[in-house]
Amino acid sequence: MKSFIDVAPESHFPIQNLPYGVFSRSGEDARHIGVAIGDYVLDLSAVKDLIDGPTISQHRDVFDAAVLNPLMALPKAAWTETRASLQKILSSDEAVLRDNAELRARALVPQASVTMHLPASIGDYTDFYSSREHATNLGTMFRDASNPLLPNWLHIPVGYHGRASSVIVSGQDIRRPRGQTRPKDDEPPVFGPSRLLDFELEMAFFVGQGNPLGEPIPIEKAQDHIFGMVVMNDWSARDIQKWEYVPLGPFLGKNFGTSISPWVVTMDALAPFTVPNPVQDPVPLPYLRHEDPYSFDINLSVAIAPEGKEGKVVTNSNLKHMYWTMKQQLAHHTINGCNAQPGDLLGSGTISGKTPDSYGSMIELSWRGTKEIDLGEGEVRKFLKDNDTVIMSGFCQGEGFRVGFGECRSKLLPALE
Numbered sequence: 001m002k003s004f005i006d007v008a009p010e011s012h013f014p015i016q017n018l019p020y021g022v023f024s025r026s027g028e029d030a031r032h033i034g035v036a037i038g039d040y041v042l043d044l045s046a047v048k049d050l051i052d053g054p055t056i057s058q059h060r061d062v063f064d065a066a067v068l069n070p071l072m073a074l075p076k077a078a079w080t081e082t083r084a085s086l087q088k089i090l091s092s093d094e095a096v097l098r099d100n101a102e103l104r105a106r107a108l109v110p111q112a113s114v115t116m117h118l119p120a121s122i123g124d125y126t127d128f129y130s131s132r133e134h135a136t137n138l139g140t141m142f143r144d145a146s147n148p149l150l151p152n153w154l155h156i157p158v159g160y161h162g163r164a165s166s167v168i169v170s171g172q173d174i175r176r177p178r179g180q181t182r183p184k185d186d187e188p189p190v191f192g193p194s195r196l197l198d199f200e201l202e203m204a205f206f207v208g209q210g211n212p213l214g215e216p217i218p219i220e221k222a223q224d225h226i227f228g229m230v231v232m233n234d235w236s237a238r239d240i241q242k243w244e245y246v247p248l249g250p251f252l253g254k255n256f257g258t259s260i261s262p263w264v265v266t267m268d269a270l271a272p273f274t275v276p277n278p279v280q281d282p283v284p285l286p287y288l289r290h291e292d293p294y295s296f297d298i299n300l301s302v303a304i305a306p307e308g309k310e311g312k313v314v315t316n317s318n319l320k321h322m323y324w325t326m327k328q329q330l331a332h333h334t335i336n337g338c339n340a341q342p343g344d345l346l347g348s349g350t351i352s353g354k355t356p357d358s359y360g361s362m363i364e365l366s367w368r369g370t371k372e373i374d375l376g377e378g379e380v381r382k383f384l385k386d387n388d389t390v391i392m393s394g395f396c397q398g399e400g401f402r403v404g405f406g407e408c409r410s411k412l413l414p415a416l417e
């Protein structure tokens, strides 16, 4: 499969990918849905008449929306038909766009000239805790090194409800939060800027079609409700978190901001990179069981760039390390009748591998501040400094091409005075 548009082998956006995003043209407010192809965005409102299939042809108005929610709300068949149509339109042996200069000028926009926006209106955001290595590392540091996993962890995809209003798109800055902490266990709490500001390397999926309140999504149907994935940074103020989290879980230590990459990579694009699921022992309860593989080989990295300097990679991880699958997360989330809705964002939890160079947060990389993380040029960190930029990225390696996510990048601004 090849496009008439030149795509470099290391590009994240070949014709095998075609992730969805929401963009506006330079100097314009209007938001459009597009797919990334090489260095361009294809504006779907400009080519919607060419998108064909028995389901999608009844719903082409979804391509005029300013968010992906209407497309997400359609049955999975509509997503697959859209992808097949777009691959055809962009292919090197299809003339309809290739040989129409007027349409190309209207529909293909250089990515360098657009502003990206949040891809969906996110009604709800939930964050799981599905990496065994991450849960083990935090349990070891904070609770009981001899028994780090809590008793529920191997039975339930543990999670918490996050805050949708503060999810931001890559490129937007984030401000260091202020809050209440208790630096010394035998002294009263104090108020001020968080001093232990961390990233969490995560991925997240967008829910497609939802479920009515009271009717769970069975695990056999879960994949029909998973639209696609992004890379996510669940910014975490460890000192605020530590003081506030007992017994109800994360609150102000997490809800000041969560960054996501702008391009939503579809599950159809990720399908060739499926790998076997981790062995789960004990075997989970029947509502969480599935045999088909739904784990993905996605290379992930995080770089930190101090102000005015190049980014230095501080960790390399992979989504395939996760213990609980996205199907299990969605089946669990809805098993009590909770209704998921199109555009809901469900985070994986921090993605840590087994080795210290694959840990997904600074609290693990610096082992609670006992080790320095080397950024080169004399720069070291235990936690983030003001004006550091955190750059996350991910891609699947195919034969001669990459299916990638682009970047999730945000700069940490100083706290308010």
Ligand SMILES: O=C(O)/C=C/C(=O)CC(=O)CC(=O)O
Binding pocket: 127, 128, 129, 130, 131, 134, 135, 138, 139, 142, 200, 202, 234, 236, 250, 348, 349, 350
């Ligand atoms: O184990 C803890 O006390 C805290 C865990 C987290 O902060 C992680 C959380 O947000 C879920 C995750 O990213 O895995």
Ligand SMILES: [Ca+2]
Binding pocket: 127, 128, 200, 202, 234, 349, 350
């Ligand atoms: Ca998290």
Ligand SMILES: [Mg+2]
Binding pocket: 162, 233, 234, 235, 236, 254, 255, 256, 257, 258
């Ligand atoms: Mg967060």
